[in-house]
Amino acid sequence: MKRGGLISLVVFLFLVPNVMGLKFSIDGDLSDWGITNDELVQGLNSNESVDPWIPFYPNMESPFWIVEDDVDPQYPGGYDYGVHVRGNGANWWRYYEPKVGGRIQPSPYNKVLGELFDIEAIYVDEDDSYIYIAAVLSTPPQGYPSLGYPRGAAGDLAIDLDGKNNGGYGYEYGIRLGTWDPDGTGAVQFGVYKTDENSDWYPATDFSENSPSVINTSQAEYLFTLTHAAYINTGRHEFVNGTPTDIYTIELAIPKAQLGIPTGKMVLNSYFRVHLAEAGCGNDSGDISIPEFPTIIAPVVAILGSIFFLKRRKERN
Ligand SMILES: [Ca+2]
Ligand SMILES: [Ca+2]
Ligand SMILES: [Ca+2]
Ligand SMILES: [Ca+2]
Known part of the structure; x- marks a missing residue:
């Protein structure tokens, strides 16, 4: 090999890690997360099978996830029931979906109509x-x-990186997912907005507790548009009382540098919240909040438990 060729090869090898690119191919097909379209259909049409929902891929660095398909089985009279779990990596635990404003979600929980608003x-x-x-x-x-x-x-997708006290409803960034723009603000799908005031968002119209819902693009400051983003109809169906309903997927890669996060700084091991109201009405919403509740509560329970144990032992002595 000529010297020039060798130098080029060495330079190329050094560059490879930088150009390796994205961990997932951002196309709406979640099989690279370990969830094929067949598994989606299987998962959405089962009331209790968690297996199809468990992520699996090479170098899996502890993703956080939630599944809240249909009505939580704890509530009788639901239009249909589905898996309710939270997960971290391959581990998962039962998620009891709380009522919102005293009402079961998705709303209306006792009519098939509720499925139109289901975050799964x-x-x-x-x-x-x-x-x-x-x-x-x-x-x-x-x-x-x-x-x-x-x-x-x-x-639209709401992101909180700096605590609940900062940002519109606590979420200082919004990513526009919808394509409907009647305000004529030129809002583009997958546009990223700075949403530091409540007025940068529309509140959820029917369930204010599920705010924020849709970015008010006439107020929020446009920052940039995601290069890698998909929101697609999978062409597959969930069957609700025998009626086929469309399954949509969203897949996004959000560049940390453009949100002011230094390259190499991890957020999922410290603080991160994401919120997605299904529609402007807020008839259902999905949330991932890190640190997760059980990871906070577990040490507290352990400490209380040991105090109780020590107290009991003292009393006996
Ligand atoms: Ca993909
Ligand atoms: Ca569903
Ligand atoms: Ca749901
Ligand atoms: Ca915040």
Whole structure:
């Protein structure tokens, strides 16, 4: 090999790690997260099978995830029931979905109509340069025009990196997922907005507790548009009382540097919240909040337990 060739090869090898690129191919197909379309169909059409939802891929760095398909089995009278779990890596535990404003979700929980607003699953992962989001849901990106705007618009993604006290409803960044823009603000799908005030968001019209829902693009500051993003109809179906309903997926790679996160700084081991209202109405929403509740509560229970144990032992002595 000529010297020039060898130098080029060495330079190339050094460059490879930098150009390795994304951990997932961002196309709406979640099989690179370990969830094939067949597994999606299987998972959405089962009331209790968690297996199809468990992520699996090479170098899996502890993704956090939630599945909350259909109505939580703890509530009688639901239009249909589905898996309710939270997970971290391959581990998972039961998620008891709380009522919102005293009402069971998705709303209306006792009519098939509720399925139109069902958030089914959200996954988050990261590497040095990107935060990755995958979601499974029922609303098309164009929303439900008959419900009006923003009530029927597809929900946008809300991100909190700096605590609940900063940002609109605590979420200082919004990523536009819907395509419906009746305000004529030139809002583009997958546009990233700075949402530091409540007024940068529309509140959820029917369930204010599920705010924020849709970015108010006439107020929020546009920052940039994601290069790697997908919101697609999988062409596959969930069957609800025998009626086929479309399965949509979202897959995003969000560049950390453009959110002010230094390259190489991990957020999923410290603090991160993501919120997605299914539509402007807020009839359902999905959340991942890190640190996860059980990881906070477990040490507290352990400490209380040992205090109790010590006290008992003292009393006996
Ligand atoms: Ca993919
Ligand atoms: Ca569902
Ligand atoms: Ca749901
Ligand atoms: Ca915040």
